[in-house]
Amino acid sequence: MNSVPTNPPGEGAGSSASPSFRPLYQQIKALITQSLQSGEWKPGELMPSEVELAARFKVSQGTVRKAIDELAAENLVVRRQGKGTFVATHHEERAHFRFLRLMPDEGVPHHPDNRIIEVKRIRAPAEVVRLLELKSGDAVVYIKRVQSFDGAPTILEELWLPGQIFKGLTAERLVEYKGPMYGLFESEFGTRMIRATEKIRAVGADTVAAQYLGVPEGTPLLCADRVSFTYGDRPVELRRGLYSTAQHHYQNELS
Amino acid sequence: MNSVPTNPPGEGAGSSASPSFRPLYQQIKALITQSLQSGEWKPGELMPSEVELAARFKVSQGTVRKAIDELAAENLVVRRQGKGTFVATHHEERAHFRFLRLMPDEGVPHHPDNRIIEVKRIRAPAEVVRLLELKSGDAVVYIKRVQSFDGAPTILEELWLPGQIFKGLTAERLVEYKGPMYGLFESEFGTRMIRATEKIRAVGADTVAAQYLGVPEGTPLLCADRVSFTYGDRPVELRRGLYSTAQHHYQNELS
DNA sequence: AAGTGGTCTAGACCACTTT
């Protein structure tokens, strides 16, 4: 059972000292995030109601509300009127396309077919050590795969995952698992991706890429370097995707 | 002076009929947006305080607050504690990089040098008619320019703007205007871009692009097709950018 | 009918800025 959060010295409600002031609702938000991270409520599960949380943290329902509002805006939880608040999960239609921005030029988006090319454990290359904040010499799981839409190979991807976290991740488990990879990571390895950054460039297909994607060598491809983060902004995935943009495009909203 | 918004039949506060229910704060938000669109408060200006708006619309301050909260989240207004709420403008540092996602691989981003290549009025091509929702035969202003970073030409851009709105937009005005183009559009043509969608592909540099960007023909380039919208989701700009990604990348956040 | 999130209000006080 958690107890009352406190501002510097101050009492109950809106009173607090000036320096290092932190709103109550942000403290509540941090406490809820901790519970999400620790797995007290698991992805897909129903969370305690706002009234219950207000009682538990000894604050008003409005304060809990504001905390949850922000968590919902960050896609950590999902609110459903009349039902309750649920922990977000990658096992949902709506989540599948949050990290897959490649859309068909015509027609509706649908799920790709995956073909695993290679899975192995290696010592993390220097670049991977840096981006995933590992220690030199740490092991990583390396994955290489091709994704096809309507039978046309479109994405060639390489992934690097911390070996520490993804112990026991084998080609077999990847192949037999149905659904998005982030769903597997969430369910089987307790690691939920909540945010990512991508750097995108145009490159020419090298021999290997040309072969896997079935295009001539030198064909312009989109190259997306992604770093994904879990709770606490810890980087836990590095991914390099090569996208064939003959019949697809990378869709982005500027707002 | 605006008057009280009303839900179907219901009275003042939270009472309303079930069908076609629309929260009060969304109605207030719509009214405020109208005032923004009509120019009652101009970009960069101070808006009436929450208390004033609450009185004007005859609702509680909390309801106005929630309306403004959403407008701030959509970057239509900017709140500043102790000072007030201001109409957002493209004449600010913070706004400059909201629509410019190309970042240097190393070092800090800075503003490009613009070189206007061509400005002319033409009949809108079919594709432009479609995307800008014009009538066949309507005139558009066509602009072609190159942007350089540190003296290196990096972006070759073509723009198509509705001739109706952008009357009198000449090469001279573009050249003499200092600052971001969206600032010019906002100040001189009363059209504020508030949102855009981009479709990104990898293409090979054609002869023209190769020449302007100083790269060999066939060099892979990022091609970004942008449609920008003003109030009411009206499309008012079409832009095709070719980005040289030798020393830059397109930065994106997935969240 | 009971429980959930969603809206609306009224009032208090805090943090920040300007006068």
Next chain:
DNA sequence: AAGTGGTCTAGACCACTTC
């Protein structure tokens, strides 16, 4: 001191879902 946005509370009622 006065005005602004920001936080917090308490209570009422609404819309939606489930029992």
